[in-house]
Amino acid sequence: MPRISTDTRARNEEAIRAAMDRLLRGELPSGGRCDIKTLAAEAGVPRTGFYAKRNRDGSERRGPYQHLAEEFERRLKALQDAGTVPDPRDGQIARLKEDNAALRDRVSARDAEIAELKTSRQRALSQITAQDAELQRLRRQLESGTVRRLPAPGPAPFGSCS
Structure with missing residues (x-):
């Protein structure tokens, strides 16, 4: 004998179908x-009426x-596959996930750019340090008198090259 x-x-199923239509319309x-x-x-x-039950012997019986729950899930999936989202929060979640993915891509690109700039900076600093060391060596050599100064350039012997 059924509990209801x-x-x-029948009244409950009618109420469920009406509620289902309202929810799927948004x-x-x-x-x-x-x-x-x-x-x-x-x-x-x-809500328990929408789920399967277990008998005392362990067998399963349908709720x-x-x-109707299966029909609801099927219709909801069909709407989602068609691009309609009855729940605005689901659309908002999808949009936020897309925004999050785009922001992650931008952050990754910026991180790569920063790493490249750090490498370039380190290379430039190394070159400047090497050039400074060379200048210091040349100045010491100049001060020690082992290098002769060249005479200051005078006027061009044959005129300008231009």
């Missing part, structure tokens, strides 16, 4: 989502509204 009467079950209650929990609350039926 046939009339009650008419969500405040704080609600497009899911089984909200569907059950909107229809005024216990009284499990077929």
